[in-house]
Amino acid sequence: MSGRKTAExxxxxxxxxxxxxxxxxxxxxxxxSRFRPRxxxxxxxxxxxxAVIVPVGSASASTYHADDGSSLQAAVSKADSSAGASTxxxxxxxxxxxxxxxxxxDVTIVGPSSAPGARLDGSAVLPFPSDLLIVQAxxxxxxxxxxxxxxxxxxxxxxxxxxSLDIENSTIANNLGPGVLAEPExxxxxxxxxxxxxxNSGIVNQGTASLFSTTVxxxxxxxxxNKGTLNLTNTIVAKNGSxxxxxxxxxxxxSDHSLDSDGSCGVGALxxxxxxxxxxxxxxxxxxxDALEAGSAAIGxxxxxxxxxxxxxxxxxxxxxxxxxxxxxxxxxxxxxxxSGGGVGSAPSSGSSTFVLVGxxxxxxxxxxxxxxxxxxxxxxxxxxxxxFLYTDGARHLALEDLVVxxxxxxAARGIATIRGTxxxxxxxxxxxxxxxxxxxxxxxxxxxGLSSGYHESGSLLAGSITFIRGVHKAS
Numbered sequence: 001m002s003g004r005k006t007a008e009x010x011x012x013x014x015x016x017x018x019x020x021x022x023x024x025x026x027x028x029x030x031x032x033s034r035f036r037p038r039x040x041x042x043x044x045x046x047x048x049x050x051a052v053i054v055p056v057g058s059a060s061a062s063t064y065h066a067d068d069g070s071s072l073q074a075a076v077s078k079a080d081s082s083a084g085a086s087t088x089x090x091x092x093x094x095x096x097x098x099x100x101x102x103x104x105x106d107v108t109i110v111g112p113s114s115a116p117g118a119r120l121d122g123s124a125v126l127p128f129p130s131d132l133l134i135v136q137a138x139x140x141x142x143x144x145x146x147x148x149x150x151x152x153x154x155x156x157x158x159x160x161x162x163x164s165l166d167i168e169n170s171t172i173a174n175n176l177g178p179g180v181l182a183e184p185e186x187x188x189x190x191x192x193x194x195x196x197x198x199x200n201s202g203i204v205n206q207g208t209a210s211l212f213s214t215t216v217x218x219x220x221x222x223x224x225x226n227k228g229t230l231n232l233t234n235t236i237v238a239k240n241g242s243x244x245x246x247x248x249x250x251x252x253x254x255s256d257h258s259l260d261s262d263g264s265c266g267v268g269a270l271x272x273x274x275x276x277x278x279x280x281x282x283x284x285x286x287x288x289x290d291a292l293e294a295g296s297a298a299i300g301x302x303x304x305x306x307x308x309x310x311x312x313x314x315x316x317x318x319x320x321x322x323x324x325x326x327x328x329x330x331x332x333x334x335x336x337x338x339x340s341g342g343g344v345g346s347a348p349s350s351g352s353s354t355f356v357l358v359g360x361x362x363x364x365x366x367x368x369x370x371x372x373x374x375x376x377x378x379x380x381x382x383x384x385x386x387x388x389f390l391y392t393d394g395a396r397h398l399a400l401e402d403l404v405v406x407x408x409x410x411x412a413a414r415g416i417a418t419i420r421g422t423x424x425x426x427x428x429x430x431x432x433x434x435x436x437x438x439x440x441x442x443x444x445x446x447x448x449x450g451l452s453s454g455y456h457e458s459g460s461l462l463a464g465s466i467t468f469i470r471g472v473h474k475a476s
Contacts, residue, residue, distance in 0.1 A: 364464015
């Protein structure tokens with residue numbers, strides 16, 4: 001890689017990241033100088049795209065809804081002015097904002113967890129080129145269930161992170177500039193996500209980036225350009241650099257059960273291996289993925305103890321077999337959506353009636369929990385957003401309650417119930433997205449749980465039970 005230019009700070013030049021023209025800087029500063037802080041107004045950000053001015057209020061954390069680019073811009077402004085953590089729920093469809101989304105608060109942007117999904121499209125952002133999303137210093141942003149495309153250009157990234165950014169169950173694809181740039185001092189966590197098909201690098205890391213069960217592939221100028229701390233777990237970085245580049249420019253700081261295709265990432269045993277990836281396509285779930293083809297070395301090669309209960313598509317991973325990357329072969333997809341949907345599983349009975357699985361109930365303690373037992377109690381039913389739920393992990397000082405169910409799916413044949421929703425963490429009273437998978441099949445009883453904060457735990461029950469609740473459906 002000697003002699004190749006590498007990325008520099010986007011405002012100071014470099015081959016990957018274009019310098020901001022002095023004329024644009026002067027114009028922006030001239031506008032900014034006209035504003036003085038006064039009641040309820042604060043200059044939040046001056047970026048390569050625009051100066052963003054939002055009201056500063058004392059509103060409590062809230063949930064906002066958006067169904068197009070303009071309502072998304074308004075929701076970001078409102079959420080950013082909230083005193084606490086806020087959530088923006090996206091409807092299915094395309095979102096084309098006309099200016100950069102700049103966030104300086106604690107904001108979660110979440111799309112639907114099943115198809116059709118939400119697409120955040122940067123093609124309408126002006127002036128061109130501009131970032132599609134900027135996470136300001138000290139901000140905390142979570143992107144979940146979102147396809148982000150056509151952002152950046154001429155070296156500017158689609159997403160620029162100066163603060164803390166979590167990306168989960170999403171796709172960063174076909175962007176004009178680097179998909180994500182983590183600036184120095186920034187933190188980036190990417191889980192169950194595909195970064196694919198970009199015209200530049202997939203990820204540029206100058207801070208601290210940690211990737212879990214993620215696929216970075218088919219990006220023209222390289223997969224990951226690393227000048228900071230890079231941690232890879234159950235992650236594929238492969239088939240990048242068709243336009244001149246490597247899977248990694250700058251080796252990973254640590255690698256656990258990860259794979260590269262050209263030997264540049266320093267992943268160890270699974271280096272220089274073709275993972276046999278299919279092109280980006282809709283393969284179930286709300287966002288497209290690069291599927292693993294038959295015979296891929298990534299199949300079953302992941303660390304199951306660090307594998308999320310579901311893959312990017314929200315398909316349940318088989319117990320004891322974890323594929324590397326965002327896509328799991330042999331995974332079980334949700335068979336129906338719940339609280340607003342009908343039955344989630346059924347079994348025949350005599351006469352004209354059918355037994356229908358309408359919920360799940362469980363309680364107990366987990367085997368092999370870290371230093372102490374984990375206890376839980378849960379009961380959730382179709383058609384009910386509220387659920388009985390308590391979860392305690394004493395060793396990691398985590399206690400959860402107040403589960404709000406967004407979806408519940410039961411696979412009767414395999415004895416698997418998958419619940420997605422939000423729960424309150426007792427310490428700090430912060431609501432987090434949660435996925436819970438309960439299994440009761442062929443004598444095996446287990447629980448897997450994952451939070452948007454990064455907490456994951458799984459194990460067989462040491463004591464307790466898991467029961468599927470049945471109702472009777474009368475044939476009409």
